[in-house]
Amino acid sequence: MALFEVKNLTFGYPLSGPVIDGVSFTVEQGDFIAVCGPTGSGKTTLLRLLKPELSPLGNKSGEVLFEGVKTEDLTPAQSSLIGFVGQSPEHQIVTDKVWHEVVFGMENLRFPQNLMKRRAAEIMSYFGIDTLFDKNTADLSGGQKQMISLAGVLVMNPKVLILDEPTSQLDPVSASEFLTTLKKLNDELGLTIIITEHRLENVIPLCNKLCIVENGRITAFGETRRTVAEIAGNERIAASMPGSVRIYGILGAKGECPLNIAEGKRYFSEHFRRNSTPFKEEKAPSGEKAVELKNVYFRYEKSAPDVLHNTSLTVYKNEILCVLGANGSGKTSLLCTIAGLTAPYSGSVEILGKNIRKYKGQSLYNNCISLLPQDAQTVFLHNTLEEEFMKAGITFEDAPYDLSYAAKNHPYDLSGGEQQLAAIALVLASKPQILLLDEPTKGLDSLAKQKVRDALKALKRQGLTVIVVTHDVEFAALCADRAAMFFRGECVCVDTPYKFFSQNIFYTTSTARITSGVCENLINPDDVRRYAEVEK
């Protein structure tokens, strides 16, 4: 018997058209299904309809059967066999101690004491996170928090695990660690997994089935390799596919579709014939300096280690500089230092040729510098976007992109990408010459990332200097004039993107990894498209 059977499911929120439109599919025991599709296509709604406690209210027809029982008729004990993990590591944790979070679900289901203890011990040992048992949940990193949320669901011994973009708020290292854990659960315990994810790069090599949702309909569903090959021509979806799949599409989609870097490398060396030698003569930015840091040292507390350690960095006017690096390498502290929110204990910071200390009062923030923090929501203050724009003294025409369609919406109701764009527009209200962005693509799908990229390029054309701190190498490869790498509070290298990404071996784009050794200087799929000879 299939684990889930969804029959002709249609769902619409009150006062809106159908969000899910006549969907049917089955989930077999042991499946690892990735659900993907553009933002707003109904992925989240679809997943929530599978878990009775989280099913949204609205007009529903058709049925969802879990082990042959309608989800509405499941008892709490049966429903606990459907585990659910959401996307926010910060807010889905309920209690203040890790151990309490892990046993929370078992407490609700009135498990016996010794069983609770045993399960908690098992799961913490299995994940190798036993040292966290006594910790406060507030002291954990985002990746650890998601791991604890996962552990708190697994202790109830679910048959199926549903995850709604679980890694969207994590950095790439924690994200792939998390996904690897899911794969391990699938392989070693036979746990059925249904996941939505926009980092298809990581998830496609892991899943055995792929489900494509567009406008509330399932447009493709089936075995991963076959489904991926099926949609290689669909531009909207293909843009979010892993590098190997995109290169497969670009090189004519012949033969078996490569799903990971190793397969991609093989495919590339067999099928790539170049039409000319890619050689990018890049002009390194020069000229007037917008920001100059000289031997800057910063730490949060006297006894704490340096967060910025002998950092020197020059940013020229009218360039887009992307700062890359691992968690805790000091990237965010760099932005805060440039924005004057934290003061270094040694070294100098010059903004537009003037020492930052000479900017009195709020003058640094008027027509000079603006910082958009990682959580774009912290910028919003009012109940509608219209009010937000009006109070900031700007109009929808001022923004380099159109947002007027969302004027009456509450800023919190916008999608992640729209929030980011709206926040950038608001940040621009003080007419800054230097714009600082912290992780602007966090949690965004490929379409939204493209919009942010276009926006940054438009701002550059208007004469702004943009400094972006990001984990997203693909994003940096596409929009940076220069990329810098941070490590242990120090700027290790700054280079133009083609030099930076084709010389890096580990910390580089998937295209560069696939193409290196066969053809140099290809760092994103568009380069491949440009220099490949496609046999018609």
Add this chain to the structure above:
Amino acid sequence: MSSFQLFNPAAVFIFFACVLVSGIFTMNPVITVISLAGAILFFFVLPGQKNNRIHICTVLMTLACMVFNPVFGHNGATVIAVINNHNVTVEAGLYGIFLGLMLSAAVYWFASFSQIMTSDKIIYILGFLSQKAALVLTMALRFIPAYIRKAKQINDSQKALGLYKDETIISRLKGGARVFSILLTYMIEKTIITSDSMSARGYGGGRRRSFSLYPFGKRDVIFLTVSLVFTACTVYASSKGALFYNFYPFADTPATDFTALTGYTGYGLLCLSPSVIEGGNRIRWRYLRSKISHSDIRFPVR
């Protein structure tokens, strides 16, 4: 680690309740002195970080009580001075000292209490009264600091946005109000996620069973029984009126009959017991360690 931390929190809680309640309600200077001595001894015996400012605090408190009680209370027969037509009496001073010592004892006991009883343990105790209250407390311990951090983030982003026009108090107040209002929206928004996460794990299905990290073992039974027996001695003496003590008009000589001595001894042993447990444990450890270091068993060295 303190061996006291190994006891079940409920036993520890009952012990402290016995010490404080019987110490305060007997209103007897001998009991108070015993309590203070026991408290100070335990404060030093208990391992862990010590805040030594506590001594200055208790001494000042006692002095303040000694000075201010005669100023405001004018009972007592032995007048030593008359200020503004008010008698300043020796008895009132003695009563002030007594009050100061009683408060100091409570301060020392609480210092040890808060060191032993971490938030988990308080929540465990609260769970006996109300499971919901315990859950609310643990959630508050999680979310209040989180929201304070969030407020700081919002404030920083407002600052870097240039929303603070100048550095006047009015501008700051306006900024504070803005941050508060958006923080409320943020909280309401995020609470939905939290409640989803709770119901996804079966919350709301009626009574829960609290997971406890704290077994109630033989040592807890013994500790609790002994504490209750000692407390019973004090309560017995007190109920017989043997511990009754008058400060006014003349300060009594403390009673020394058999019943009173039973009360003093019981209370004394009660106050001494934590230090004995803690100290005994230390000695045992030292003994064990010396045995370990002298044993012939060696771990294989590669």
